[in-house]
Amino acid sequence: MxxxxxxxxxxxxxxxxxxxxxxxxxxxxxxxxxxxxxxxxxxxxxxxxxxxxxxxxxxxxxxxxxxxxxxxxxxxxxxxxxxxxxxxxxxxxxxxxxxxxxxxxxxxxxxxxxxxxxxxxxxxxxxxxxxxxxxxxxxxxxxxxxxxxxxxxxxxxxxxxxxxxxxxxxxxxxxxxxxxxxxxxxxxxxxxxxxxxxxxxxxxIPRSEWFRPAFVGLCLAAAASTLVLVGSEVAVVAGLRQWGESGSLGLVFAGWGVGSILGGLYYGAMSRGLSPYFLLAGLALVTAPMALADSALTVAGLAVLAGVFCAPTITASVEAVSRVVPAAARGEAMGWHGSCMTAGSALAAPLVGMVIDGHGHQSAIVLVCVLGLVVALAGAAAAALVRSRRSQLIPAH
CATH class of the missing domain: 1.20.1250.20 (MFS general substrate transporter like domains)
Known part of the structure; x- marks a missing residue:
């Protein structure tokens, strides 16, 4: 790097x-x-x-x-x-x-x-x-x-x-x-x-000029990313409590943070960026194995891996918003983006709490990861469809 x-x-x-x-x-x-x-x-x-x-x-x-x-x-x-x-x-x-x-x-x-x-x-x-x-x-x-x-x-x-x-x-x-x-x-x-x-x-600048499917898709991806992140965090806290290892919470969160910092620094040094939908899918996939952990040490190790996709996913969605929205409307657009991230984190806690009560923390981790993956695949498919339609509208020379 x-x-x-x-x-x-x-x-x-x-x-x-x-x-x-x-x-x-x-x-x-x-x-x-x-x-x-x-x-x-x-x-x-x-x-x-x-x-x-x-x-x-x-x-x-x-x-x-x-x-x-x-x-x-x-x-x-x-x-x-x-x-x-x-x-x-x-x-x-x-x-x-x-x-x-x-x-x-x-x-x-x-x-x-x-x-x-x-x-x-x-x-x-x-x-x-x-x-x-x-x-x-x-x-x-x-x-x-x-x-x-x-x-x-x-x-x-x-x-x-x-x-x-x-x-x-x-x-x-x-x-x-x-x-x-x-x-x-x-x-x-x-x-x-x-x-x-x-x-x-x-x-x-009318809002209708930039508040379009491309922007909405990025906001949904931002919400899904915090749903995965916060949902898995809450589920892990419940798991540590169940195992009687709540004192290791700092170790697990430190692993998440270190992984995120390393992933963010590596992503920032790349010559080309990646699709936020691809990174969201990666975040969901690398977070899912935490459902298989049976100790704080195992969770901490898996948290480092999951953290690698945290910062790049957020960075890619912010960068994508800055490209699809005019500079003169960027403040409001970033506000919507941030509010969607807040909404995703706010939804995560009660949703995951209900699943933990009924089916355990492992099922809660799987659920938020599946939801994140679904949003990523839907967003990627929609973006590909928009690109295809645009290419058809461009006259051949």
Whole structure:
């Protein structure tokens, strides 16, 4: 694997700044989810079901905000969108850790609606900062950054919550996010390539021009990828609990993360990209053998293999969206893409939970992998059909 493509991307100051900001602003988002549930259970002395409701409300609010805030980014630019987010989320989280359950539920939902759309901003600014031939490499680095934030955010948040209390930790974590939002507002990175359409043009692009089957298929593939990832994670947690090896959960998740980072770096260095449907099928196929594991050590080894397809699958779908959607509408498109990923992860937990209760964690892993494979095959077949029809419409010379 050559590191030359990465040298070029990391030598680019605008790309480097966007990548670092993306990691720093995602850590509070990933850390808040598990910390918020612990806060409800331990600090407010509520049930896990009530904690899950708060998490679900916050997650749903973030999913709803994605396309809406993304469209505002297209029309009004970064600063006019981020400024209200800083004020509203900062105000909500300055109060939320220190109130009762029902006010917390409301404030978490309101903050979720106005969360800084960092996933959309980070990916757009990374795309804008590099030439087309370096886009996949840059997005792969961003994917690795997401993995690092995903691995470190919850671990640091839980540790700090146990050391200093969940209320003060939740407050500090969110204030760090506010500081990050202020830095983002001050730097105001470009969200479009030089020479692309202006924000005024975004309002003139009908959604019907790009919200077409090709884009919808990519969003469904994104949802299916998180369904496989989160569904298998929940099932593995249940399996470890059944075997009495819950203490090995960190080892398994570390294997997943290491595999994802290695896969993402390798994919970013490839001379040509791969179809997101092909990678989704690969993700489903390499995750399925985890259903055969009978110990934490076996699961950890298989998690490394499954992780190899994680980051490349997400990177390929983001790159494909950037190709099929005009630059002036990319904010909203990335918002829809991110919301579909959130929807896939939100669907995974209850679906897998029902299967685990009725048929065991092995069946749950098989189910999400089969669903992922079905979406991959359907998406690939639809894409091939569209290409065939286009070739027939091109007149012969």
């Amino acid at each position: 050559s590191i030359t493509p990465y040298r070029s991307v990391l030598a680019n100051q605008a790309a480097r700044r966007a990548l670092v900001l993306g990691i720093l602003l995602r850590i509070p988002i990933f850390g808040t989810g598990v910390l918020l549930m612990l806060h409800v259970v331990e600090h407010l002395d509520r049930s896990w079901a009530e904690a899950g409701l708060v998490s679900a409300v916050a997650t749903l609010a973030i999913a709803v905000s994605g396309p809406w805030r993304g469209r505002l980014l297209d029309r009004h630019g970064l600063r006019k969108v981020v400024a209200p987010s800083i004020v509203i989320t900062g105000s909500c989280w300055a109060v939320a850790p220190f109130v009762g359950y029902w006010p917390l539920l409301f404030l978490a939902g309101l903050a979720g609606l106005f969360v800084v759309p960092i996933f959309s901003i980070a990916r757009q600014s990374v795309i804008a900062a590099v030439p087309l031939n370096e886009r996949r490499t840059a997005l792969s680095v961003d994917g690795v950054g997401v993995e690092l934030a995903y691995m470190s955010g919850p671990a640091v948040a839980v540790w700090a919550g146990h050391q200093f209390g969940t209320a003060i930790t939740l407050f500090a974590l969110q204030m760090l996010g506010v500081v990050g939002g202020i830095v983002l507002w001050l730097l105001d990175p470009s969200l479009r390539e030089e020479g692309s359409a202006t924000a005024d043009a975004a309002a003139q």
